[in-house]
Amino acid sequence: MRLPHVAVEEADAVDIGIIGVPWDGGTTNRAGARHGPRQMRDQSTMMRNVHHVTGIRPYELANCADLGDTSVNPVDLLDTLKRVEEFYQGVHAKGIMPLTAGGDHLITLPVMRAIADKSRPLGMVHFDAHTDTWDRYFGDYEYTHGTPFRRAIEEGLLDPKRTIQIGIRGGLYTPEDKDWGLEQGIRVVEIEEYFDLGPEKVGQLAREVVGDGPVYVSFDVDGLDPVYTPGTGTPEIGGYSTHDAQKMLRALRGLDIVGADVVEVSPPFDPSGATALVGVTMMWELLCMMAEKVAAE
Amino acid sequence: MRLPHVAVEEADAVDIGIIGVPWDGGTTNRAGARHGPRQMRDQSTMMRNVHHVTGIRPYELANCADLGDTSVNPVDLLDTLKRVEEFYQGVHAKGIMPLTAGGDHLITLPVMRAIADKSRPLGMVHFDAHTDTWDRYFGDYEYTHGTPFRRAIEEGLLDPKRTIQIGIRGGLYTPEDKDWGLEQGIRVVEIEEYFDLGPEKVGQLAREVVGDGPVYVSFDVDGLDPVYTPGTGTPEIGGYSTHDAQKMLRALRGLDIVGADVVEVSPPFDPSGATALVGVTMMWELLCMMAEKVAAE
């Protein structure tokens, strides 16, 4: 977004930090999300200064900076989780709210580890075609892009009762796949319910579920219909439109957002950059709300 | 769909057979559908085991097998029609319900010839941008991908009064193009009427039109808007979405479906495979309903 690039160590006056996590080592099928941050940076030059609906001018309300990409280790998943967590601990210690460009969805876990206060776990508004609350993969692998929120709930970072998932769909491996989350109290809005209710009501429902506590917004671009975001690893047909996603995001205005991410943009599957442009526009929506919160404090 | 491949001759215990017809010799403009079955097989590895809405587990309800591709003759249309018909006669004789991946739309004709009982012609739910009930092409050629259902009605295979066509649109060569079908009693839902009614009502209408008799479901991917299925030979802008197509298909649950196909997936016009993924997902919807019927018998 043509923001100044600032190293974390020197980022003392920054309120909101945009961070890339160029990693897809948790991806089980079509890798490529490691290239997402770069392509989103490219497309972000098309963003402007004033939100055309709300009139918010984020760069006047908050100090925003591009904090660059975290270090990752493409051949070691656990080491990457540690590196990302440490990077975000540094960001969090400076009082900077992170707005992240992924990377696959597993990266949300180390971010939450760095910024969540276990005495007051995070609520979450989660846009996705998949619940990402599976347990194990391939026998006994507990960390993949299908498991971050199971882990986050088990670790006490995320409060399932203040979590809503919007757009879930696609065939299941077993019928148990979606039971665990429901048992924890997650409000799962499958795509059929989404289409019945429409974006306004779902946006309102999200506000109600997360309430007044700290909220994380995690936007997996595969929640959208793949015609909008073909460049992603696990496309599922039959999702919502970009316009309706924008409506739902705008409904979150005024919540206590403490961090957000846009994940699973995978440039090899969309060299045109259209998917990245969508991802960046969603980041712009998030940035405006986060800046408004900064200004309100 | 990761099904076992079984030769027809050995397919004694099979209830539902998935068959490819790699042929586009009836295509007058942009050929390529001959490659559809292969790309759909590729994409079908993304399908899973349980239907996320209905909870149907087709592989537990019915014996499903991949019966491979029919023989075709790329340089002789009439010979191909004969080869395909003979293949399906073999399938039908074993009591297997065919679920076909095309191929251009002409292939539905020999399938119907093999499975229809003329004393009780088939009803049909037909998703398409075109009626495919033209008479002749290029003077006196009676077999092209624009004529199969004219032929099927003339041959007594298809009951026009129990036939519904959903999504018809696009300019016409002559105003007479659409009159013949209406005169036979086909219920034509042009795209404008579709948008006025919405998918639920159109799904209900389809149930009423086809009634209790044997039904064939023919899904031409060009009925969808070309943003969902760019890889097809005759794209017409302004169609329905994949989600709404799924809704309409699910409305057919419980009908006496005796066969189905998904046709006109043309990989050369969509190397990304998105169109094939859509086609496979529609086959998955059909498979679940067909398996449920098997279990109910």
Add this chain to the structure above:
Amino acid sequence: MRLPHVAVEEADAVDIGIIGVPWDGGTTNRAGARHGPRQMRDQSTMMRNVHHVTGIRPYELANCADLGDTSVNPVDLLDTLKRVEEFYQGVHAKGIMPLTAGGDHLITLPVMRAIADKSRPLGMVHFDAHTDTWDRYFGDYEYTHGTPFRRAIEEGLLDPKRTIQIGIRGGLYTPEDKDWGLEQGIRVVEIEEYFDLGPEKVGQLAREVVGDGPVYVSFDVDGLDPVYTPGTGTPEIGGYSTHDAQKMLRALRGLDIVGADVVEVSPPFDPSGATALVGVTMMWELLCMMAEKVAAE
């Protein structure tokens, strides 16, 4: 559209002339629209003879001809504006209504200069994601694809009070960007209002705004959602669908349309030709209405 090609000088009996303007010298970011007319000519072979909804047969109602492309000067903007204006003056002098395939949006300005009667300025129905009423670019450049309608209003060619803009969206550089047009009296339908009203009401609103006077219809393909028209220079996510654009266009039937264009089709960003097919279909809608007007006179 498989029309006969006729030179303007010899076009005495022509009622409606289809003209290409292969130029993108007013484009500030992603050039390519200069190739739009050619790709639209290619795709236009898919058009047919009878409008499937209205039943209009334009080639029977009016003499239609392809008048070829205007001369342009790729390295001199002002000279190009002059060449295009002169071409259209010749067309106008013959009593031919122009239906134009762009080119970037700046080309509408010289067209209006040639056909507008300043004593009775044009009304306009303008489909676009951008108002194109900016003032200056890059200090003091008054002619870019972001400024044509500011110039047209200043020059008295266009009546802002009879102008409606549909689909405006995207971040702004400054909040003043959209004020000028509103102050002139333009009816701006931002995309959020569009989605609230729906295409029928917006079509009706357009009729009311432009009233009985002469009307120009300018269709920038970036007003559509970029999933329908990825091949354009300034995509903005979250637009309308092709079907809904068709509905709005059909709502204009019976107005006093004196010229129309479809602009910003940029083939380098969509080699598949899907965007051009959309553009051509919109031209087909416009052609049918223009032919009906010819017949009514």
Add this chain to the structure above:
Amino acid sequence: MRLPHVAVEEADAVDIGIIGVPWDGGTTNRAGARHGPRQMRDQSTMMRNVHHVTGIRPYELANCADLGDTSVNPVDLLDTLKRVEEFYQGVHAKGIMPLTAGGDHLITLPVMRAIADKSRPLGMVHFDAHTDTWDRYFGDYEYTHGTPFRRAIEEGLLDPKRTIQIGIRGGLYTPEDKDWGLEQGIRVVEIEEYFDLGPEKVGQLAREVVGDGPVYVSFDVDGLDPVYTPGTGTPEIGGYSTHDAQKMLRALRGLDIVGADVVEVSPPFDPSGATALVGVTMMWELLCMMAEKVAAE
């Protein structure tokens, strides 16, 4: 090549006619060559007026015209062969030398039928990865894009002893595949021999083989390495370069060329148009030599 379009009936003063044959019904695997003529017309706007090596200015030496596309019948192979033959008979009767843009390679057969004088069969310089002298396909189909020259020799149109094939390669179905041609006396330059000799010697060899009699030049773009011509139906890796093909073509200067074609350009497999640009450049080389011959007569 920006030539005037002239109908055959009116082409009295034309020396060289450029003709498209938009047909691929003889293609057994990847169809698409039916779109070749159109894409080559598009790319031909990049050609200029003077040959940069020989200095030939073809448009000053001969009357050249674009005679349009022949009629074809996409669903009837034999009817198409007849239509194409009749078109070329008309061309030949006017004393026009045809330079053809295919289409698949079967189209050369009806062209030869129209222009060959059986009392003095044609010699041929044939650039290709395949001999196209197979006998039958699929049992007993005698006409496919793999058989035209077997038929032409059998029909007495083509003199095998004055025929050279350059670039043959690729695995064989049976070892007999290449024996027949050798027995007839065709000089087959397999790709290995080509690389050993180099383009100058092969060009010289071609002159010797065809001698002084009438010569047809048939240029299948798959003779080139597929990096130069990815847009073709049967790519075989390991061919010659465009530069070396140009060298070989230029070596044919002064021969009694009576017709030529460039075939198997298949746009769906190369939307960028690079293959068509190569095809057009080869046509330009042929045109210059043919014009020189006209001027010499």
Add this chain to the structure above:
Amino acid sequence: MRLPHVAVEEADAVDIGIIGVPWDGGTTNRAGARHGPRQMRDQSTMMRNVHHVTGIRPYELANCADLGDTSVNPVDLLDTLKRVEEFYQGVHAKGIMPLTAGGDHLITLPVMRAIADKSRPLGMVHFDAHTDTWDRYFGDYEYTHGTPFRRAIEEGLLDPKRTIQIGIRGGLYTPEDKDWGLEQGIRVVEIEEYFDLGPEKVGQLAREVVGDGPVYVSFDVDGLDPVYTPGTGTPEIGGYSTHDAQKMLRALRGLDIVGADVVEVSPPFDPSGATALVGVTMMWELLCMMAEKVAAE
């Protein structure tokens, strides 16, 4: 290659087994090679029965079968190495020579672990732009696609003095990058030397280096110029052509080849399949030589 698919357990009569390893977890930059085996299977339908130069008919000389893909674990590198090694141990125990379709280059290491006899280490003819003999990556990660042959030499599987690497090029991180291999005695043919010598002499040199002992042939498609194989993870401009690679491979005829692979085909970076077609053709060359060896035993 249209071979029968046989499970390893049942592969008693098989001489040569074609195996896919769908894995790219050792890739540090552009992943995607995990999809290579599938795309190569698709393209392999273009292969035929007789080698057009040597006349070898591999399927008559040896029993060839497709043994399917090995199991892999996309989120655990060490576990994958173990799974692949075990699979190949099973293959080796049956006396089957493996011909592998990768996957990234790290997969050659577990293959060698399974088939090498440490008392008589393998020689290797290695086609590549990179030596893949780096030591560590990212601090202390010893297994990536840049390190397999360092490990293989250290483990005593590979004899560096009987190893030749052909086509090495590209900038270096440090000058030490290429020293280690030279010190071990590897014969490194950098691309400049390759172009000076030409493919015949380099082929001869390869024969001399590997001598009479058991030889493994490892063909990384990035050794070719990226115009031939754009679909690969680490393209380096300025490589050899496919034709010259074929020449070098054919020069290996008669060596004691005990296994071979073609690796680093990455479909996401070449949806056209051209790279996979090249890969398959190289496998065909290898298969013919391996079959000849079987027949000679």
Add this chain to the structure above:
Amino acid sequence: MRLPHVAVEEADAVDIGIIGVPWDGGTTNRAGARHGPRQMRDQSTMMRNVHHVTGIRPYELANCADLGDTSVNPVDLLDTLKRVEEFYQGVHAKGIMPLTAGGDHLITLPVMRAIADKSRPLGMVHFDAHTDTWDRYFGDYEYTHGTPFRRAIEEGLLDPKRTIQIGIRGGLYTPEDKDWGLEQGIRVVEIEEYFDLGPEKVGQLAREVVGDGPVYVSFDVDGLDPVYTPGTGTPEIGGYSTHDAQKMLRALRGLDIVGADVVEVSPPFDPSGATALVGVTMMWELLCMMAEKVAAE
């Protein structure tokens, strides 16, 4: 190339400055080179630290920095020429040698205006398919991407007798097109002569032509065969390979190079980035030689 970004004003210790000129306003046909600098920056992350043939380590020999992009004015050619010239004057005043990423070829003119000493005009080694010494375009437009070197010679910036052009080819509009340069004394190596001589002799010839004086190296990527650089505005088939271009560049080692550029990389025509990777690699070759010169001073 992962270099530090430094503003010109603060670039006191810099020896070699890498500069982008994102402009294609001099392009008459296929625009897009304005996006070249960005894509080359992306691809440059694949470059490393040591030249694999010469062993040069440029970053140890010279202070290298990325000076960012010049200002341009997309809608005013003359203003852009002025802005670029001023930027390079600032660079030159600091004693920094410029290495430029274009942009279309016209940009070389303002660079030469800024750095040439008219008392001692520049020699030039010019790689290109076109001479770029045309006079006027479109009547009387003297500045396009086809005219920079005519202007540079007329202005006394460039010494035609110390200028060599390598790879010229393609049809001509008039035979006079190439006479002017020859009359001035330019040594034009047409592509046919290039292939006769080979890269070593042409490299040697270049050294002789430019001699000891100051030399500018201008590398238009369309000099290469378009299979290597499809992403360019005016592709001409039949050029040299990347490897041979590298050989020719390396032959220039030791000359008094005072500036260099790589131009006409046009990303819209090659979204894969392959062309940009080639462009960056040529910049790497130039950088190494320029750094060596710095160290020698």
